[in-house]
Amino acid sequence: xxxxxxxxxxVGKQLRNRKRDDEYAAALAEVLHIAKSEGADCxxxxxxxxxxxxxxxxxxxIVFHFFxxxxxxxxxxxxxxxxxxxxxxxxxxxxVLRHLGIHVRGEPVSVDDGGAIExxxxxxxxxxxxxxxxxxxxxxxxxxxxxMIEGKHVEEYADGVAQMLAHVCTxxxxxxxxxxxxxxxxxxxxxxxxESGERPLHMGQSYVVRQQALPSTAQYVALGxxxxxxxxxxxxxxxxxxxxxxxxxxxxxxxxxxVVDVAPGRKAKVRSVPLTAPKRxxxxxxxxxxxxxxxxxxLAPEITEDYVKVFVKVDRPLPGLAEQVREIVPNAxxxxxxxxxxxxxxxxxxxxxxxxxxxxxxxHQGAYGSEPGAALLALFNRLHEEASxxxxxxxxxx
Numbered sequence: 575x576x577x578x579x580x581x582x583x584x585v586g587k588q589l590r591n592r593k594r595d596d597e598y599a600a601a602l603a604e605v606l607h608i609a610k611s612e613g614a615d616c617x618x619x620x621x622x623x624x625x626x627x628x629x630x631x632x633x634x635x636i637v638f639h640f641f642x643x644x645x646x647x648x649x650x651x652x653x654x655x656x657x658x659x660x661x662x663x664x665x666x667x668x669x670v671l672r673h674l675g676i677h678v679r680g681e682p683v684s685v686d687d688g689g690a691i692e693x694x695x696x697x698x699x700x701x702x703x704x705x706x707x708x709x710x711x712x713x714x715x716x717x718x719x720x721x722m723i724e725g726k727h728v729e730e731y732a733d734g735v736a737q738m739l740a741h742v743c744t745x746x747x748x749x750x751x752x753x754x755x756x757x758x759x760x761x762x763x764x765x766x767x768x769e770s771g772e773r774p775l776h777m778g779q780s781y782v783v784r785q786q787a788l789p790s791t792a793q794y795v796a797l798g799x800x801x802x803x804x805x806x807x808x809x810x811x812x813x814x815x816x817x818x819x820x821x822x823x824x825x826x827x828x829x830x831x832x833v834v835d836v837a838p839g840r841k842a843k844v845r846s847v848p849l850t851a852p853k854r855x856x857x858x859x860x861x862x863x864x865x866x867x868x869x870x871x872x873l874a875p876e877i878t879e880d881y882v883k884v885f886v887k888v889d890r891p892l893p894g895l896a897e898q899v900r901e902i903v904p905n906a907x908x909x910x911x912x913x914x915x916x917x918x919x920x921x922x923x924x925x926x927x928x929x930x931x932x933x934x935x936x937x938h939q940g941a942y943g944s945e946p947g948a949a950l951l952a953l954f955n956r957l958h959e960e961a962s963x964x965x966x967x968x969x970x971x972x
Contacts, residue, residue, distance in 0.1 A: 575695045575702050575751045578614040579832040580605055581798030582816035584658065586633030587625035589855075589881060590907040594818065595632050600851040601817050602640040605831055608847055610647050612833050615695045616702065617649060620798025620814065621656025621709055621757030628660065641676050650675035652691055654708040656757040656798055661708065679706045682738055690745030700838065702751035705742035705792065709757040709799070710735050712781070712956055736787035743789040751836045754792035757799050758783050760806050763813065794834050794842040803830050803846065812844060818852045822883040822908065825855040858903070859885030864912035870902045883908040930958050 585598045609617055624633055644651055653676060655664045664680030671678050683689045690705045712731050735758060746752035759765070761782045788795050788811055795811030801824055803815030814832045819825060828848050835843040856877055859865040864887030865873070884899055884906045892898075896909050934954050935945055946954065 575615045575700050575836055576613060577616050577618055577702075577753065577794070577796070577834040577836070578605070578609045578612065579618045579620065579755075579794075579796040579812070579814045579834055580817065581620035581757070581796070581814050582622045582656070582801055582820075583619070583637070584622055584625040584816060584818070584820055585636050586629050587818075587820055589821070592881075592907055594853075595636060597818060597851070597853055598633075599636050599639075601829075601849060602636065604849055604851040605817075606640060606643050606647070608831060608833070609644065609649055612847075613696070614649055614833070616693055616704070617644060617651040618704070618753070618755045618796040619651060619653040620755050620796050621654050622658045622798060622816075623653065623656070623664075625658055627658065627663070641671060641674060645674035645676065648675075648696070650677065650693055652693075652704050652706055652755055653678045654706050654755055654757055654798070655680045657709040657711075659709070664708075677706075679708050682707055682710055685742060685745045689742040692750075700751055701749075702753060702836075703745050703747065705739075705745060705752075705754045707735075707738055707742050707754070707756040707758075710738060731781065732783050732787065735783050739783075739787055740789055743791050746791050749838055751838055752792055753794050753796065753834075753836065754789065755796040755798075758797070759799055760785050760788070760797070760811075762807060763800055764802050764804055765800060793836050793840070794844070796832075796834075802827055810842060817849070819855040822855050822857055825857050825883075854880050855883070856880040857883050857885070859887070859912070861885060861910070862912060863887075864910070867898060867902065870899065874902050877903060878905070880905060882906045883910070885910045885912050887912050887914060889914045931955065934958075 583598065583602070588594065623637055626633075629637075641651065653664070653671075655661045659680070661680035664678050668678040668680065677691045679688065689707070690703050693702050693704065694700070695702070739754070739756065743752070743754060759781050761784050785806060785808055788806070788808060790810070792810055795806070795808075797806065797811055797813045800813045801816035801820060803813060805812045812832055815827070815829055816824070817829060819827060819829065829852055830846045830848045833845045833847055858870065858873060858877065864885040866887050870884065870886070882903050882905050884903060886895065886899055886909060888895065888911060895911060899909050900906050931951065931954070935951075
């Protein structure tokens, strides 16, 4: 059977308050074209469909138009929620989308409750079992554990997720194509920098799962969560990466989908198909190595089609500098001024460029003279997530 693996669409995400709806629509149209031209039996969407737990109507229109076109082409899909998606919202979509052949899993469920989906190939000659494990919030591990392990307490997030993975893969059979799709962070995977568009809170050690937790019975593991396309280091798993270059930390990355051929009992064959529709992001200059206005004038003809982040070097404050830069580079959506005078050297990193975890670490260093320990940092991450997650407010109202 042939699968198309994609993930981390983040539909609705803006770039410095600039809407990118047309780019998301164009990228998904290209994914649809690839799925049809490759004769895919199924599309695997490994989480983070939307960028927000409460997507805009336009973001929903783009996504559901894609699913409608996929259904018209007779191609089913398996969709799991990622850490940016609202699990209960996706569960609400599921009954309607199921009639289109779009199988949605918003929250982890047992095999008996639909944690594994059985699908035939287009010609009916083969059958696939797709085990599906959406993003697992740290506080959800115990809920699933109580359901599956009859009271045995699992302290570590990684151990709890490993048990969930093992459980959903118990549905595999020797005569079927066995595929796992999940949204999680594997140890040793390459995580983007602070401007990669990936949520820093869910990229820390508290959410890391060991590679060995990926069941060897899965012939292919369709992973979501990381925006940089990459293999996991294991023979049977890969991150397809994000649909667009979501932020300037992803500049230079070639976005792609994976086309995967799998037969019962055989090793999966994986091909990467690059996406050409998305607009590219580009950094001009860097921190402490900004470009002068004269250098920008020389580079400007080469970067007319890209979104640009400009690090501009000056030796003194210049009124109207941003306007001067945008006159030279109209697509400059972010302008960072790098001062070369002594006053600039004494300045620390701007607070607006720091994640919540970095802010807490900086506070702890100032107050106590050391970085917070792993347990304290994990507690801060959990409390910050509970305070900022819209899911919690909904649960509190139940």
